[in-house]
Amino acid sequence: xxxxxxxxxxxxxxxxxxxxxxxxxxxxxxIGAIAFGVAVxxxxxxxxxxxxxxxxxxxxxxxxLLSFTVTxxxxxxxxxxxxxxxxxxxxxxxxxxxxxxxVAGEAAFGNKRASITIVAVDPDYFGLDERxxxxxxxxxNESDTNVMLVTTQFLRLxxxxxxxxxxxxxxxxxxxxxxxxxxxIKDVIVRGIVADTSAAAVYVPRQYFETLLKQxxxxxxxxxxxxxxxxxxxxxxxxxxxxKGYKVQTVVDTVDDINTVFSYIQWTLGVLGAIAIIVASxxxxxxxxxSLLERTREIGIMKALGVRQSDVRRxxxxxxxxxxxxxxxxxxxxxFAFQYLTILTFQVLAxxxxxxxxxxxxxxxxxxxxxxxxSVLIASITGIYPANRAAKLNPIQAIRHE
Amino acid sequence: xxxxKMPPVDxxxxxxxxxxxxxxxxxEFQQGGNTSVDPLVEAIQQELGKSLQPTAQLGMPALTTDDxxxxxxxxxxxxxxxxxxxxxxxxxxxxxxxxxCVKEGEYVVIYGPSGSGKSTLLHMLSGLEPxxxxxxxxxxxxxxxxxxxxxxxxxxxxxxxxFQSFNLLDSLTALDNVAxxxxxxxxxxxxxxxxxxxxxxxFGLAEFAGHYPNQLSGGQQQRVSLARALVHDPALLLxxxxxxxxxxxxxxxxxxxxxxxxxxxxxxxxLVTHNREFxxxxxxxxxxxxxxxxxxxxxxxxxxxx
Numbered sequence: 001x002x003x004x005x006x007x008x009x010x011x012x013x014x015x016x017x018x019x020x021x022x023x024x025x026x027x028x029x030x031i032g033a034i035a036f037g038v039a040v041x042x043x044x045x046x047x048x049x050x051x052x053x054x055x056x057x058x059x060x061x062x063x064x065l066l067s068f069t070v071t072x073x074x075x076x077x078x079x080x081x082x083x084x085x086x087x088x089x090x091x092x093x094x095x096x097x098x099x100x101x102x103v104a105g106e107a108a109f110g111n112k113r114a115s116i117t118i119v120a121v122d123p124d125y126f127g128l129d130e131r132x133x134x135x136x137x138x139x140x141n142e143s144d145t146n147v148m149l150v151t152t153q154f155l156r157l158x159x160x161x162x163x164x165x166x167x168x169x170x171x172x173x174x175x176x177x178x179x180x181x182x183x184x185i186k187d188v189i190v191r192g193i194v195a196d197t198s199a200a201a202v203y204v205p206r207q208y209f210e211t212l213l214k215q216x217x218x219x220x221x222x223x224x225x226x227x228x229x230x231x232x233x234x235x236x237x238x239x240x241x242x243x244k245g246y247k248v249q250t251v252v253d254t255v256d257d258i259n260t261v262f263s264y265i266q267w268t269l270g271v272l273g274a275i276a277i278i279v280a281s282x283x284x285x286x287x288x289x290x291s292l293l294e295r296t297r298e299i300g301i302m303k304a305l306g307v308r309q310s311d312v313r314r315x316x317x318x319x320x321x322x323x324x325x326x327x328x329x330x331x332x333x334x335x336f337a338f339q340y341l342t343i344l345t346f347q348v349l350a351x352x353x354x355x356x357x358x359x360x361x362x363x364x365x366x367x368x369x370x371x372x373x374x375s376v377l378i379a380s381i382t383g384i385y386p387a388n389r390a391a392k393l394n395p396i397q398a399i400r401h402e
Numbered sequence: 403x404x405x406x407k408m409p410p411v412d413x414x415x416x417x418x419x420x421x422x423x424x425x426x427x428x429x430e431f432q433q434g435g436n437t438s439v440d441p442l443v444e445a446i447q448q449e450l451g452k453s454l455q456p457t458a459q460l461g462m463p464a465l466t467t468d469d470x471x472x473x474x475x476x477x478x479x480x481x482x483x484x485x486x487x488x489x490x491x492x493x494x495x496x497x498x499x500x501x502x503c504v505k506e507g508e509y510v511v512i513y514g515p516s517g518s519g520k521s522t523l524l525h526m527l528s529g530l531e532p533x534x535x536x537x538x539x540x541x542x543x544x545x546x547x548x549x550x551x552x553x554x555x556x557x558x559x560x561x562x563x564x565f566q567s568f569n570l571l572d573s574l575t576a577l578d579n580v581a582x583x584x585x586x587x588x589x590x591x592x593x594x595x596x597x598x599x600x601x602x603x604x605f606g607l608a609e610f611a612g613h614y615p616n617q618l619s620g621g622q623q624q625r626v627s628l629a630r631a632l633v634h635d636p637a638l639l640l641x642x643x644x645x646x647x648x649x650x651x652x653x654x655x656x657x658x659x660x661x662x663x664x665x666x667x668x669x670x671x672x673l674v675t676h677n678r679e680f681x682x683x684x685x686x687x688x689x690x691x692x693x694x695x696x697x698x699x700x701x702x703x704x705x706x707x708x
Contacts (some may be wrong), residue, residue, distance in 0.1 A: 004555060004558075007585075007586065015573075018573040018574065021573075022572070022573045298573070300569075301571060302582075303557075304530055304557060305557055305563070305583055305586065306554045306557030306586050307554070309550050310550070395530045396531045399565065399569060
């Protein structure tokens, strides 16, 4: 006798579909369970990706990607002073090196005096990171002398309106004990407010301020912000800086850190979602096994009519596959619905709080495809045992089974 | 041993109730010491006008497949066939070492009281149940040695099966049930539905093609089952208690249809029943009691029967 061709998939599909349709409630519950698992998985993973993208975007927007920060690990050997600055400026890829000089000092207005921080920077420095953004007013020019920008804490210290630029002048004085006798700067006009909320500080023009400081007691720069022309310059420029003995902190590093943290979060969310699917698949296993018991007679009849063991096995696996595909598809749809509901909730909240709703979910196609694939895989694995059991049923015992 | 040879006609035509002494003795021996002659056997003999004998008395003693060459027109040959269930104290032999031969074109009715093992015998012939000992050959191929593929071919092409409880597939329409064997043989959908519809029409069920089994009466279901057993045009029809779940009228329709399949279409039929009414259709009766078999010899070619 010749070899027998396997049952065609196109013939198998309607049989499997018919079996699912015959017990509609049970099939729907099984598919629903798988779908719910897939939905939870997709929801959590897209939320994880969404939050990561949101965080990274806010980091990227806060500073330009074309900049990095140079600091030092050892102020004695690799001091961040004029020499250090000129060393950094020598690096060809570096377009601009903008140092930040921080000294302790005092501000006076009338008979009010307060200890403050004096930050000396170049005009280009403003806006390079979140805290140096100019909130109101305008930055000073390089040649300006008696002007400054202040923080809101500084205004609070002098009990001034923190939303407006005050139309008064201050006297500034660097700490005499630490830096020797420094000329006080008289009648400094406030030109604007910077976003820095960390301290009561004033931002003054660096070139003018440095001429006032005595060379001996002069402190080193806190850090140097470096600007490069293209993103490709970041890598060689930062390596060059490191080779000169300094330390760099790039946005790319920050993004990497965020990515690391979020990859842990995402794994956790993924595992939670996978648990949901596995719980659902246990339910599916139960369903398929019960369905097998119910259809024992039918399998017996099929075998008596000449359906081979391998065809019976494939029939059951096809059924499991159908449950997997339907569960995956419905699950992804359900996940979209959950996402929509979440966004809607946030929109309502945003309406009340007058905020804006960020993009919370990122639906990458490969993520959705993997969720679908995972659903089909789990369903197929679940189907193996019932399929094998069905294939090995004794036809006569099966036919007698009622 | 000897080839399976036909005894002379005069021996086979022994008059009713006139069983030779030695045969009766052998029969009593086979019945395990039951000395009284089975009244049913007498009744059957009366009805058939032939005497039933254990196969050992019919010129085929101690058949062994090795020694007997395959004869032309021989469909089934069973040698020392035994089916037992259980083990130890629960060990029970349902079929006790019977041997027989079925030739092409025969209409064999396996008759016996319920629990006598007649359905088990049919299941073994259909390859659905393996024998515990002994051998069954279909056209000289040992069924118990079939691979899964060979068994599938046997079921798909050689035989048509009809069951007492119809055994239609509940999830399929009548038409799809009939088309099922054709689907297995890989026929294109259009063609197999066309053929199946023709077959349903032949059994007067064309208008019920789209109905599901639970929407059909018992008689209709059994006719669908018959249509399914015949759609792939098997030479051999194995029928298990076809009228067991039917009323008299529906039973008559089904039985006359089966008779027609034998007389007009020359199909070989093996039918299991416990209804003596149907013995008249048979060319040969297998009387099974307590796992033993009594029968007559196969008829000679061209011999008339009613």
